[in-house]
Amino acid sequence: MNGRSISVSIVVAVVNEQGNVSELYRRLRASLPISDWELCFVDDGSTDRTVAEIRDIARDDQRVSLVQRSTRSGTASAQYAGFGQCQGLVTLIMDGDLQHRPEEAWALVEPCLGGRATVSVGSRYLDGTTPVQRTFGRALISRGAELAVRLLSRKARHLSDPLSGFFAYRSSVLPRSGLEVRGAKFLYFPLQFAPDGRVAQLPMHFDERTRGQSKILALRGRIFTALFSSLSSARRAHGNFARPTAFEPGPVPGGFGPPRRSGPVAPVAPRARVPGPVAGGRTANSPTGSVGSHTPSADPRSRP
Ligand SMILES: Nc1nc2c(ncn2[C@@H]2O[C@H](COP(=O)(O)OP(=O)(O)OP(=O)(O)O)[C@@H](O)[C@H]2O)c(=O)[nH]1
Numbered sequence: 524m525n526g527r528s529i530s531v532s533i534v535v536a537v538v539n540e541q542g543n544v545s546e547l548y549r550r551l552r553a554s555l556p557i558s559d560w561e562l563c564f565v566d567d568g569s570t571d572r573t574v575a576e577i578r579d580i581a582r583d584d585q586r587v588s589l590v591q592r593s594t595r596s597g598t599a600s601a602q603y604a605g606f607g608q609c610q611g612l613v614t615l616i617m618d619g620d621l622q623h624r625p626e627e628a629w630a631l632v633e634p635c636l637g638g639r640a641t642v643s644v645g646s647r648y649l650d651g652t653t654p655v656q657r658t659f660g661r662a663l664i665s666r667g668a669e670l671a672v673r674l675l676s677r678k679a680r681h682l683s684d685p686l687s688g689f690f691a692y693r694s695s696v697l698p699r700s701g702l703e704v705r706g707a708k709f710l711y712f713p714l715q716f717a718p719d720g721r722v723a724q725l726p727m728h729f730d731e732r733t734r735g736q737s738k739i740l741a742l743r744g745r746i747f748t749a750l751f752s753s754l755s756s757a758r759r760a761h762g763n764f765a766r767p768t769a770f771e772p773g774p775v776p777g778g779f780g781p782p783r784r785s786g787p788v789a790p791v792a793p794r795a796r797v798p799g800p801v802a803g804g805r806t807a808n809s810p811t812g813s814v815g816s817h818t819p820s821a822d823p824r825s826r827p
């Protein structure tokens with residue numbers, strides 16, 4: 524982005540997501556209320572038209588970039604590789620299959636950009652979300668995985684959706700290189716590094732995939748190994764790196780609430796409205812909010 528200051532970097536790991544990447548870009552561009560963002564796709568050897576589509580987008584919009592890796596090395600390491608190429612004050616991680624709504628991206632970014640949270644996590648299980656449709660087997664695996672993560676991670680214990688792949692964090696919380704990132708969930712890295720009480724949760728919709736195929740299904744029994752691998756590498760990384768010294772503002776109003784299956788977790792004040800209409804006639808922050816109100820004086824873009 525040639526030395527321009529960037530508020531938000533959006534990192535999207537993809538494998539064989541043709542059609543989805545173009546629509547994701549279009550919807551993000553239509554819904555983000557700022558223009559100083561960048562979008563980085565990290566592709567691990569797609570065999571369809573995904574890479575060609577991303578190249579077409581990047582040719583027309585310099586804010587879009589592509590990191591190409593030759594082998595499938597897992598979502599978490601792809602997301603960390605993308606983060607390493609980005610410069611934004613806040614980083615947003617989302618999937619490239621449109622199960623995360625681009626129109627809801629800003630709602631996750633805003634608490635971090637406003638300095639009220641270090642990490643903000645999208646949850647599929649708070650009020651205002653659509654129920655996640657799962658087959659019995661898939662639901663059982665998900666609940667087992669959630670339980671395992673809660674038992675093993677003090678940091679993830681209070682999240683209503685500890686397997687979320689839709690989250691934002693202040694980029695200063697993590698080093699941009701040097702961490703060994705493994706497994707399927709990158710969330711545990713910013714979470715591990717974030718000071719206690721600085722994590723917000725927000726309800727997010729989770730849509731059905733309409734194009735391409737789920738890659739997580741191919742993991743089957745290895746999903747647990749992939750999760751433990753992420754958790755243990757995040758814990759090790761945190762132990763090996765000094766706490767970031769970059770600016771971290773005061774506590775998040777409300778911070779964590781207890782884990783709940785319904786209802787907003789943390790208090791409380793209505794979320795700041797995002798200006799402008801977005802695709803499909805929705806507003807970007809249609810679900811109810813769960814973090815405190817915005818402090819106008821804290822303009823993050825003026826911070827170091
Ligand atoms: N770069 C990269 N991207 C991946 C890899 N595995 C999955 N992805 C991408 O990560 C995102 C999530 O993958 P999905 O297969 O949809 O997994 P999921 O959303 O956790 O699971 P579902 O609920 O079944 O969709 C998608 O954008 C995939 O294309 C990988 O090894 N490398």
Ligand SMILES: [Mg+2]
Nearest residue numbers: 618620622737
């Ligand atoms: Mg998916």
